[in-house]
Amino acid sequence: MTTPRIVRVAAVQLAPDLDSATGTVDKVCRAIQEAGEQGARMVVFPETFVPYYPYFSFIQPAVAMGAAHLQLYERAVTVPGPVTRAIGEAARRAGAVVVLGVNERDHGSLYNTQLIFDADGELLLKRRKITPTYHERMVWGQGDGSGLKVVESAIGRIGALACWEHYNPLARYALMAQHEEIHAAQFPGSMVGQIFADQMAVTIRHHALESGCFVVNATGWLSEAQIAALTPDPAMQRALRGGCHTAIVSPEGNYLCPPLTEGEGMLVADLDMALVTKRKRMMDSVGHYARPELLSLRADLAPKPPLQAAAAPFPHPAGAEHVDDDRAASATADL
Numbered sequence: 001m002t003t004p005r006i007v008r009v010a011a012v013q014l015a016p017d018l019d020s021a022t023g024t025v026d027k028v029c030r031a032i033q034e035a036g037e038q039g040a041r042m043v044v045f046p047e048t049f050v051p052y053y054p055y056f057s058f059i060q061p062a063v064a065m066g067a068a069h070l071q072l073y074e075r076a077v078t079v080p081g082p083v084t085r086a087i088g089e090a091a092r093r094a095g096a097v098v099v100l101g102v103n104e105r106d107h108g109s110l111y112n113t114q115l116i117f118d119a120d121g122e123l124l125l126k127r128r129k130i131t132p133t134y135h136e137r138m139v140w141g142q143g144d145g146s147g148l149k150v151v152e153s154a155i156g157r158i159g160a161l162a163c164w165e166h167y168n169p170l171a172r173y174a175l176m177a178q179h180e181e182i183h184a185a186q187f188p189g190s191m192v193g194q195i196f197a198d199q200m201a202v203t204i205r206h207h208a209l210e211s212g213c214f215v216v217n218a219t220g221w222l223s224e225a226q227i228a229a230l231t232p233d234p235a236m237q238r239a240l241r242g243g244c245h246t247a248i249v250s251p252e253g254n255y256l257c258p259p260l261t262e263g264e265g266m267l268v269a270d271l272d273m274a275l276v277t278k279r280k281r282m283m284d285s286v287g288h289y290a291r292p293e294l295l296s297l298r299a300d301l302a303p304k305p306p307l308q309a310a311a312a313p314f315p316h317p318a319g320a321e322h323v324d325d326d327r328a329a330s331a332t333a334d335l
Helices: 023-037 066-075 082-094 134-138 163-167 169-176 194-211 224-230 234-238 274-282 320-334
Strands: 006-013 042-044 097-106 109-117 123-128 151-153 156-162 182-187 214-219 247-249 265-272
Touching: 006 023, 006 247, 023 042, 023 082, 023 265, 042 182, 042 214, 066 097, 082 097, 082 109, 097 156, 097 182, 109 156, 109 182, 123 151, 123 156, 156 163, 156 169, 163 169, 163 182, 163 194, 169 194, 182 194, 194 214, 194 247, 224 234, 247 265, 265 274
Parallel strands: 006 042, 006 214, 042 097, 156 182, 182 214
Antiparallel strands: 006 265, 097 109, 109 123, 151 156, 214 247
16 A cells, blocks of 8 residues: 655745845744744745845836836845845755745846755756746846756655646646646736736646646735835725735645635645545646647756856858969958
8 A cells, every 4th residue: 555645835924024135034944933833834925025026116106116126136035045045045944945936136137036956955956937927027127948958856756836827738738747746836816806816816726637736836925014105195005905825736626624714824735645646646737638649748948047158160152262362362362
């Protein structure tokens, strides 16, 4: 008889510290410790939670958001750097896999980046959101296919996507085809209103069913004082409420505990990993239920750096050698 494999996980809904560069990191480290004390082997935090999601870009026109954007540059995370060392150490002490969303600074650009730390503190994956959504395109650059990877961790195979990447079925299928067992989903929270939370619920439950994996989803939350600090306009304040749906979903599409839809808190649930096989026995989208001779995905998973060193000297254009020889001969004759 197979020994049951139970993995306890935590999904964390917190308000970021909007007023300092390090305050949110401190909250993350405390939450990792708290989750570890409750026996959690995995802890998931919201999208770009460190230092905070760029809510300003949703409620301000581009011409007015320069100061806030530059401040985000100053507070953003370098990878590797002090923040990744602090989170890695917190993960190691807690013995937990940690999935954290950060604003990553890479010289002159910012990226929506998901970091996965193993239970020993090692950074297993740094992936960038492949297409920022709507207003986010004024803030972040685009990631490439190198982040569409499932990683082997201390608790199993983990994949991750951010927010509306879940509306890209091919991105999701890329992770499904790598047999993810636990999927980390991250959304900003405190945006758009109840419709955002309702859509999120459908999205994460559908992915759990289609992938045959567990989904651990975390959203952020803003207090009324934070909303007022971001904008004095009541109409814009309404745009910064709702949209919270921190949840843990089984491969059968069931909530393992009631979702958290407002306030700060932490959901903890035990995942019976046998449910992955139970679901896939009936419907394995990338196995016995697939028809690759009819439908398949071609994905370029290679990194795309802006500068690539040539392996050999660049070849001359056709006929260039002959032209150069003629010019050299003419120059010699003139001397």
